[in-house]
Amino acid sequence: xxxxxxxxxxxxxxxxxxxxxxxxGLAEATKLHDRVIAYYCFDQADYAQTAWGFRKTGDFRAxxxxxxxxxxxxxxxxxxxxxxxxxxxxxxxxxxxxAHNKAVRxxxxxxxxxxxxxxxxxxxxxxxxxxxxxxxxxxxxxxxLGFELEDLPWIFTEFRKKVERNLRIKSTQQPRxxxxxxxxxxxxxxxxxxxxxxxxxxAHSAFPFKGGCIAARARxxxxxxxxxxxxxxxxxxxxxxxxxxxTKFSPYxxxxxxxxxxxxxxxxxxxxQHIKNEDTYWVIFELLWREFFAYTAMKYGSLxxxxxxxxxxxxxxxxxxIKNRTGNPWISPKPIDTKGSWGQWINGQTRVDFxxxxxxxxxxxxxxxxxxxxxxxxxxxxxLGIDWRWGAAYFESLLIxxxxxxxxxxxxxxAGVGNDPRARVFNMERQAQQYDPKGLHQKTWLQTSLF
Numbered sequence: 208x209x210x211x212x213x214x215x216x217x218x219x220x221x222x223x224x225x226x227x228x229x230x231x232g233l234a235e236a237t238k239l240h241d242r243v244i245a246y247y248c249f250d251q252a253d254y255a256q257t258a259w260g261f262r263k264t265g266d267f268r269a270x271x272x273x274x275x276x277x278x279x280x281x282x283x284x285x286x287x288x289x290x291x292x293x294x295x296x297x298x299x300x301x302x303x304x305x306a307h308n309k310a311v312r313x314x315x316x317x318x319x320x321x322x323x324x325x326x327x328x329x330x331x332x333x334x335x336x337x338x339x340x341x342x343x344x345x346x347x348x349x350x351x352l353g354f355e356l357e358d359l360p361w362i363f364t365e366f367r368k369k370v371e372r373n374l375r376i377k378s379t380q381q382p383r384x385x386x387x388x389x390x391x392x393x394x395x396x397x398x399x400x401x402x403x404x405x406x407x408x409x410a411h412s413a414f415p416f417k418g419g420c421i422a423a424r425a426r427x428x429x430x431x432x433x434x435x436x437x438x439x440x441x442x443x444x445x446x447x448x449x450x451x452x453x454t455k456f457s458p459y460x461x462x463x464x465x466x467x468x469x470x471x472x473x474x475x476x477x478x479x480q481h482i483k484n485e486d487t488y489w490v491i492f493e494l495l496w497r498e499f500f501a502y503t504a505m506k507y508g509s510l511x512x513x514x515x516x517x518x519x520x521x522x523x524x525x526x527x528x529i530k531n532r533t534g535n536p537w538i539s540p541k542p543i544d545t546k547g548s549w550g551q552w553i554n555g556q557t558r559v560d561f562x563x564x565x566x567x568x569x570x571x572x573x574x575x576x577x578x579x580x581x582x583x584x585x586x587x588x589x590x591l592g593i594d595w596r597w598g599a600a601y602f603e604s605l606l607i608x609x610x611x612x613x614x615x616x617x618x619x620x621x622a623g624v625g626n627d628p629r630a631r632v633f634n635m636e637r638q639a640q641q642y643d644p645k646g647l648h649q650k651t652w653l654q655t656s657l658f
Contacts, residue, residue, distance in 0.1 A: 215240050215241065215311045216240060216241075216242040216309060216311065217239070217243050217311065217312045218243075218245075218246055218301070218308070218310045218313045218314070219288075219313075219315070220246050220315040221246065221290075221316075222247075222315065222316050222463075223344060223610075224316045224343040225462050225463050225464050226279065226420040226464055227282045227283060227286065227420065228469070229381075229465075229466040229469050230343055230466075231341045231379050232314035232339065232343060234382045235339065235341075236312070236382075237382040237383045237384075238382075240385075242385065243288050244288065244291060244304065245289065245290040246293070246300070247279075247290065247291075248292070248294070248295070248301070249292065249293070249396050250326070251296065251401065254269070254398065254401045257600060261601055262604055264604070265573065265604045266403055266405075267406055267572065267573025267574075267607050268606065269398060270406055271462070271573075271607050272418065273395045274417045274419050274422070275419045276292075277419065278419030278420050280392050282421070284390055285384070286382055286384045286385060287387065287389070288385065289390035289391060289393075290393065292393055292395065292396055298326070298329040298330045298333040299333070301313070301333065302330075305336055311336055312336055312339060313336050313337070313338050313339070314341065315338070316340070316343050317340045317343075320508070320612070321508060343466065344460075345467065345501060346471055346495070346498050351375045352502075353369065353372070353373055356502065356505060359502055359503065361626060362626060363496060366495070366498075366502075367495050370498070376468055376472070406573075408572055409572065411448075412571075413447070413568075414450070414455060418458070418459075419464055422464070423464040426459065427469070427473055430451070430454055430456075431473055431474070431477045432477060432481075434451065435477075435481065436451045437454070437487055438482050438484060440489050440490055441485055441489040445578045445642055446576065447565075447576045447578060447579060447648040448647060448648050454490060454493075456470060460608075460610075461607075461609060461610040467494050467497065467498075470490070474490050499616075499626070500612040500613045500617070501612045501613075503517070503616060504612040504615075511611070511616065511619065514595075514596060514624075515624050517619065517624070517626070518625070548591045549597065552587055552591060553566065553570075553601065555567040555653075560639075560646075560653060561635050561636075561638060563649075564643075564648055564653050565579035565580075565582065565583050565648075565652075566583055567653065569605055570605065571652075575606075580602075581617075581621060581631065581633065582633050582635060584598055584621040584622075584631075585621055585631055586635060588622045589633075595618045595619070595621070595622035595624075598618060599614055599615050602614055
């Protein structure tokens with residue numbers, strides 16, 4: 208029996224699902240309630256300095272979030288839904304909103320990392336309402352996997368083969384308009400008191416895009432149907448200069464400006480209308496990598512933040528070759544001199560220009576190519592012998608497309624304490640010759656460096 212719409216108020220607590228389309232929580236809320244209010248909190252903990260010494264959310268990502276919220280507020284207003292902001296503690300702001308509006312239900316996103324789970328728990332304690340959770344960030348929802356989480360494969364290839372055998376993507380209803388009255392559009396809170404400042408992308412940035420659900424769909428359409436660059440994706444994905452060597456979807460997916468389901472369906476539509484090849488498939492392949500890290504984080508949780516990663520988990524599926532790998536010099540963290548090798552890595556002042564160019568690009572744009580990320584991570588861990596978690600924390604601060612599962616999952620992977628039987632040790636000179644043979648990326652960033 209289908210549920211009837213209730214004459215009541217519901218709250219949509221937005222986190223990393225900043226859109227209205229393909230949003231199961233919003234669709235359900237507008238179907239069942241006659242009044243819906245959206246809530247987003249600029250939680251001070253997300254902008255504070257971490258134990259590693261970096262601000263958790265840097266300027267570029269903060270600006271991208273603000274741009275995304277502006278577009279979200281207008282999209283919600285067209286449905287008759289007000290987006291309310293709170294600056295400070297998430298639980299306090301949500302509790303006040305629930306009480307003031309006599310809300311009976313809160314809809315929000317499933318999270319499985321320790322900090323996010325703790326925040327949800329605090330909010331549940333503060334709000335005596337019914338809670339409804341959705342998996343808006345996933346391509347494949349848990350009940351569509353085809354196996355239980357405890358049976359999650361250790362190696363990505365095995366995971367991919369398993370899910371591809373019977374890949375089913377859930378459809379999502381669209382939200383209904385609940386009022387013809389356009390609600391007030393509130394200004395974004397001023398975060399300057401928290402040290403956040405406005406930034407501008409340099410002209411040669413590989414990521415000059417704005418945040419938002421409209422911008423996300425525009426980029427998706429441009430990369431697929433307008434330029435058809437998707438048909439060459441696998442051949443260009445290791446590029447480093449320009450806007451079209453890769454999809455640039457990741458920041459939009461990380462904040463939920465667009466869902467991986469929407470991207471998947473668009474790729475399939477493009478394949479049906481134009482061409483289906485290894486390149487178009489490789490975009491879906493990358494989406495599956497993201498799913499793999501998400502489910503791995505769901506299974507192993509806090510081990511993502513341990514020096515030994517998930518490698519020391521007692522489960523029998525962890526290869527013995529990884530469990531035996533305990534001789535890494537960075538296993539025991541030690542104080543790091545910011546003027547020494549660590550500072551040189553951050554500031555792009557190492558002996559390797561290939562590394563330096565990428566680190567400068569990251570500092571000046573909040574972006575770095577996938578090839579660059581693998582190389583600078585390998586250099587930090589295997590050449591400099593520094594605990595991989597320092598690098599992961601630094602990336603967390605600066606990257607526009609930061610996602611805890613993918614970021615820490617990839618760092619573990621490179622360090623040899625994640626889902627790979629090998630430690631990813633790259634030869635910097637060979638990598639530079641192969642992926643930047645004319646030195647154009649190095650010239651671009653080393654010549655324009657602010658350092």
